[in-house]
Amino acid sequence: MSKSPISAQLREQVRRRAELPLRCSYCQSQELVTGVQLTIDHILPESLGGVSTLDNLCLACWECNLRKGSRVSGFDDQTQSELRLFNPVVDEWNAHFAWSPDGIVIQGLTAIGRATIATLQLNRSSLTRSRKLWRVAGWHPPSA
């Protein structure tokens, strides 16, 4: 399977479709806050036949994109089951995830949410450390 390149035009369409502030579709880290341009993630990975069309693309930070890799499912400890990952194009973030009251930790509201948190490590220590600082500055959590 050869990779289909994402044109500059398609990249721009993905960015224009996204809610502001621009953020990772998974961990919600904001591009403006991290200073690192978001990547374009293939929701169904190219290695599994995913194509470069708007409905299969979303914004993701480098670290979430790397951890997602070619994965399409993850394990939820609570239900002891393997589930598909959160799909940012068809699923609502707020339906599957919520911020802890202090805004530092992403909590899974559903089995899909929990499986995605575990697989992408959405509460990795590098993020929780930064979230504490972002919160002090009033930059976090992102409000839509």
Ligand SMILES: [Zn+2]
């Ligand atoms: Zn992320």
